Amino acid sequence: MKKDFNHLVSTFKSSIKTWDYFVNWNKVFANSADLEIVLNKLNYLLGKDDLRGEFYKLYGSNPDIIKALPVLLAVRENKLEIYDKVSKESEFYDFSGKDNDTDKYFEFLDESGLAKLFQRDGVKNLVDYVIGVEVGLDSNGRKNRGGTLMEEIVGLFLESFCRQNGLECIPQARPSKIKSEWGFNIKIDKSERSFDFAVYNPRNGKIKLFEANFYNGGGSKLKAVCGEFRSLYDELKAQSIEFIWVTDGLGWHTAKRPLEETYNHNDYVFNLNMLEDGVLNELSW
Secondary structure, eight states: OOHHHHHHHHHOOOOOOEEEEEHHHHHHHHHHHHHHHHHHHHHGGGSSHHHHHHHHHHHHOOOOGGGHHHHHHOOOEEEEEEEEEEEEEEOOOSSOOOOOOHHHHHHHHHHHTTTHHHHHHHHHOHHHHHHHHHHHGGGHHHHHHHHHHHHHHHHHHHHHHHHHHOEEEEEEEEEEHHHHHOOOOOOOOTOOEEEEEEEEEETEEEEEEEEEEEOOSSSSSHHHHHHHHHHHHHHTTTTTOOOOEEEGGGGGGGOHHHHHHHHSSSEEOOOHHHHTGGGGSSOOO
């Protein structure tokens, strides 16, 4: 297999965002549905001139409305500790329904600024409002989703390839799992290390181990990863196990030298463009 580092670097992708990266809509609608009844009760307060009096009246017959107050502030917790800068003391608020203090809950509504939400003409429906809040909260999960996207994409390539060629594939393969499935006793420094994928050919007993990652930004971590995967390659090669690293992202443009060192040292360093072009077919399985 001809190696060309310039081709590797020039074909890195700027993004691997998929359609499900942006918002987990199932989670958004499920979370808002859990509160839909109490939110509709709270809709009664929208636009009321005497918010305090109407809140007391509504809470008296529907004490469950308080469990929706934190999410109106984009907060998941149902127990909050608030520090008062004036009194220099902390106040505790429990929205699970254990307390029965109307004054305290209205104080929270007022001091947190939620009273302004109920008095604004622009808010017509709290269910719709909370769907928007949930979308905002879900955006915090993009980092986690982004961290697994590369594995998911590489996994799709490997699953298809293995299915077509009669190979077996294990995702998140720990040495203990590999040994129990295929009888390989892999010895590495990190005994609990999990490889992103392990692929086994039952016809000849060969095994290949894969790692996949994507880097948008630079930093010292990239150099460290290169050193780690050079050492890992050496450990596995000594055991006649092939190690394949699939990496991508424009972050590598800030760390070309350590990447090139690893590229020249290891037998196999691929990117997604190379997988798309069928590089897996060029390997000896």
